[in-house]
Amino acid sequence: MNFVALFQALDTSQSTNSKRDALITFIRESDPLESALAVEALTDRARGKRLKPSALKQTAYLAFGGDRWLFEECYSAVGDLSETLAILFADQEKSPEITQPVLADWIQSQEELGRLELEELANELLPLLKAYSKDEAFLFLKLSSGGFRVGVNKGLVHDAVAQAVSMDRAVIEERLMGGFIADVDWLRRLQSPVTQDELDARPLPFLLANPLIENDLNSLDPSTVLVEYKWDGIRAQLIKTRETIRLWSRGDHDITGQFPDIVDAATTLPSQLILDGEILAGSPDQLLSFSDLQTRLNRKRITHNLLKTHPVFFRAYDVLRRDGEDIREKPLIYRKEILATLAVTQSPVSFPNTPEQIAAMRESAREVSAEGVIIKRRESPYVSGRRVGHWWKWKLDPMTADCVLIYAQAGHGRRASLHSDYTLACWTSDGNLVPVAKAYSGLTDAELKAMDRWIRKHTVQKFGPVRQVEPQQVFEIGFEGITRSTRHKSGLALRFPRILRWRQDVGANDADRLTHFETLMRDSHAV
């Protein structure tokens, strides 16, 4: 069994059990290098893009000669770049090879292609695709772009790995972290004992908070919890061994290189230490926005100038290892005490007596540019994953507005050919509709289908794949913040807009006006 056969099994099943079974069989029976590379790809540990989307498009343009528009129509109908190329250029009559390993060869050939100039690459890639079956070409291209989603989540893969080697999932998750090496020995390594040095250097599975539900707050005894702000940055573990200082993201990526200023600041910390915290832009007294933090990400070089204009710092929530000792089983308040002895920026903690005090802290979150609060049981150990009953997150309510649908476009992936990408508008003072947000999700499948039918019937005009529709449908959107923007016609940019509700009870004329957003913006910038 190879990766193509695994994909076919995963892709033609909707049951978690049969997907897990397929994964277990694959891990047990396939070539160890094949399974290593597959696990790396399926758990999103593969590094970087070997082929850029622009390279794939260039290949298609080459094949379409002057008719680029025709390729764009195809892409828009399919909704996935790799799949579009596979359909167009693979040999549909071929059956894929499903026993011999393919991944190592694919990755090698992708790396070779990636080193070519764009035009040369396109010339090489086209005949390559023609030699593949549709599934092979699709997977080859999907794999080349790093991100890989085929209806299995990380947890399911970890579960399958654990079952395949008959070990505990928690142990497996721990051992998979910290720079997974995809080679023939990966399974053996997972099963062998671990040295102290390895333990010191390896990030630990993150404990994640569950959303707070109405009932939780009532059943919670305030005197058993502590509350801290939920900061809007990048969650990470800072790991100091005897030799090195490293930062690991939640996605198990080593992001040390992006943040030399944090590494510098951590040199005074004791070694054999693991902290859990948040990377934030600005300084503890003067936070910068998340978009400022984003300018620090995925840079080839971190310049001196950038370090000055966009400084970052690490705010610690928790300590998981101290002097090489794993203290995750100890209660949170104990770990907080240890943390307090360390010279690192910490997140302010409050010990509430009443539910009202928790609510009040949440209300104050916007003032300190936090997203809300995290409520943690004082006695909670640091367990792995999104376990119930330890940590709860209680975010601020999003800002909302009722907006009118003016354009719709077919979605991507699972929503290909359904018109699911909406452009939403509000009224200007002189009675025109001006776009304020693009939103992709939030409707049920049934609502999406109903809206798709409506959109097709009420199209006023088509601009390629985009349909302008009669301004009749109103949607309530939620968003986390507003900033001024010169790039948008409305002069506003919304942070993380999404559809909350289809307002079939509201007519287009009763949708919100631009002044509504102005008011929200004034109120939220009280700081």
Next chain:
Amino acid sequence: MVSKKSCLREPLIIRTPEGLYCPKAQAHIDPWRPVDCALITHAHADHARTGSRLYHCALGGEGILKKRLGEHDIQTHAYGEVFILGDVKVSFHPAGHILGSAQIRVDDGNSVWVITGDYKRVSDPTCQLFEPVPCDVLITEATFALPIYRWPSMDQVMDRLFSWWDHHVRNHRTPVLLCYSLGKAQRIMAEISSRSDRSVLVHNAVANLNIEYEQQGIELCQWERATESQKSISSDLIIAPPQVADSGFLKRFRPTELAMASGWMQVRGVRRRSTINQGFVVSDHADWDGLIRTIKDSGASQVYATHGETRVFTRYLNDCLHINAERLETAFGIEAGTDQ
């Protein structure tokens, strides 16, 4: 509808509220409202509607048409047979879509117009192969007019179908193939019959049409009505229309494994959005290459595209092949997911 520039003479076919109409023949083509005289390309519901006074169709299509419309006055014509209606010569020509499907040729002595109806260019054991008909003006469908729609051979599809079928029987699940009950179901059954002695169970909607096909001498595989079979897992493939996926019909065969045979299955997202696990790319419509080939074969200097991806298709014909092409809105065709 036709500008003086694109066709110097008076148009032979125009669009009326009832559908496409030939004034010189005083006949409508696939009208969507009752009319006096209807020329029918084929018996699918969006092309053959009830209530007209007189119907003309190709020989072989009469039986199905009756099943669909009930008792009506129907005149049949052999493929190629020329008959006079008003001031024009009319003839039916094989369209290769389903049993008895036809292109309609209209000739007034000055120009020849052909309305393709729905068609495909590949061979199908249940109907006569499409025949190119030279004409001045071609009115074509464009359901799958995008280069992503290229159909794999039936050999490839049937190999995959058989191995999928066997795989799920081995795993104690009943394989269920959902497809359109008129045309697609019989085509697949005929393809099964020419490759194996496998048998199938069918939904009643399919069974009623099977009888008609067999009366016309078309060889299908062994079949039985699913309603008459035992309540248990079946090793025979079940063939049923897509609507039954969510109904109680399949309960008795649980656990079931659903697949869909349709041209839309070419795109993974279309299948993934549904509850169907497996897709087979089988269509009774022309694919992109088939459409282009048909335009070229016809030699038409003017093309109208009636339904499907008409925007893309007419742009391609105008810009890339330099053939005058326009869109012509009709009530044919249904949205994605209900391939016929």
